[in-house]
Amino acid sequence: MKKLAAMLATCATLASFPIGHAADATPPQKIKICGGPEGLSYQKFAQDLAKRIPASDAEFEVVSTSGGVDNVVRVGRKECQYGIAPLPMVMDQANLPVVANLFDSYTLMVCSASVVGKASSLKDLKPEGAMIAVGDGMSTANWTWKHLVAENAKLAALKTSPIPFTDAIKDVIDGHLGCAFAASGLDSPLTKDLDDAGKFIKIMDINVSVPKGFKSFSLDGKKYPKLLKGWFSSVDVLTFGTVLFHYPTVATNRKTARIHALVSQATINYVKELKK
Numbered sequence: 001m002k003k004l005a006a007m008l009a010t011c012a013t014l015a016s017f018p019i020g021h022a023a024d025a026t027p028p029q030k031i032k033i034c035g036g037p038e039g040l041s042y043q044k045f046a047q048d049l050a051k052r053i054p055a056s057d058a059e060f061e062v063v064s065t066s067g068g069v070d071n072v073v074r075v076g077r078k079e080c081q082y083g084i085a086p087l088p089m090v091m092d093q094a095n096l097p098v099v100a101n102l103f104d105s106y107t108l109m110v111c112s113a114s115v116v117g118k119a120s121s122l123k124d125l126k127p128e129g130a131m132i133a134v135g136d137g138m139s140t141a142n143w144t145w146k147h148l149v150a151e152n153a154k155l156a157a158l159k160t161s162p163i164p165f166t167d168a169i170k171d172v173i174d175g176h177l178g179c180a181f182a183a184s185g186l187d188s189p190l191t192k193d194l195d196d197a198g199k200f201i202k203i204m205d206i207n208v209s210v211p212k213g214f215k216s217f218s219l220d221g222k223k224y225p226k227l228l229k230g231w232f233s234s235v236d237v238l239t240f241g242t243v244l245f246h247y248p249t250v251a252t253n254r255k256t257a258r259i260h261a262l263v264s265q266a267t268i269n270y271v272k273e274l275k276k
Contacts, residue, residue, distance in 0.1 A: 028059045029259050034071040034080035035062050037139075037166050041185030042067060042084045042242075045102055049244075052266040058259045066164070068140035072096065072245075081250045082263065086140055086183070087241040088147075088213030097251065099244040100267045103185045103274065106219060107144055107238040109204040111179040112172045121205035121236075127157040130178020133168030134160045141165055144183045144238075147211040155208070173200050185242065205236040214238045 033050065036042025043064060050060035063080055065071055071083030072093055086105065090096055109122055115130050125132070135141035142162065149155045161168075163180075171177035203219075210216055217239040244267055251260045 028055065028057060029256060030059045030061070031082070031256070031259060031263070032061045032063055032080040034065050034074045034083040036065055036067045036071070036084065037164060038064055039166050040067075040182075041103070041105070042071075042140075045185075046084060049263075049267060049270060052270060053259075053262055057262055066136055066138035067143075069143050070138035073138070075245065075247050078247055080247075081256065082244060082246045084242060084244055086143070086213075087243050089140075089143060090243055090245045091213070093245075095248055096245045097248060099246060099264050100271055101241045101243050102267070102271060103242055104239050105140070105183050105185050105242045106217065107148075107206055108182045108184065109179055109206060110169060110172055110182065111202045111204055112175045112177065113200055113202050114175045115172075115178045116202060116204075119204070120202070121207050122155070123207060124204070125158055125179070127159065129159075131159045131161055132178060133163035133165065133172075133180040135164050135181065136162045139164060140183045141181050144214075145181055147214070148206075148208065148238075151211045152208040175200070179204070183240075203235045203237075206238055207236050210238060214240050 033046045035046030043062065046062045050062050053060055063074070065074065068085035068089050071080070071085050072089060074080045075083040075096060076093070084102065087101065090098060111119070111130065116125070119125060134145040145160070165180050165182040168177055168180035172180045215238065217237050218234055219237050220234045246260070250256045
């Protein structure tokens, strides 16, 4: 009887706490989003999105990665619930649903003016000429380069290195490396930081056959006066959509479905703001 009385007293004490207190004691759901290399657009978008989800709802961690391929692999392994990657890449993974199209990415072949001389396009680069940093095998840049080579066999003869763009571009500006290949949004922090290097570098025309899932695009220097100033008047590049995708059960799991709805709405709202 004494034990029963003690149990009833404990229950009465617990019942006296307001329901809200119990809710407050529940720790926020931990959510990981795979972004990209520091200084590039994937990582920036992931960081900005994380700030838009109240800390009381979810504890967001932005994971620095090598880029799109790395993100697809990690989300597939459940290392991250969300990831950012090119739409053509995600479309190849039927089990990875898309939340929204975030922004357009552009291929940029940035070369040292002193190394490539009069060359102005990808077709002008020779096998015996400048080394091209195309990123490591888990990066969007490397994935994009492989698609270009698959569609344009002659590109396979060019000398390439798996150096990430964020590391290679410093040597390109200094004239110690020929070119660095990137696939990034135009609002990338690193891209903006390179404005002052215009007189040392060139953006080459990518005037080759276009792989499936990509589009040709003329990047007009006059249309983007605050970006890439001094690099070019206009240049032909390739473009493709970049999306936020997720592990399938995030949308249906009882513990994460509410957070997924918040993430989806925050993503859509942020994309609308960027388009204004």
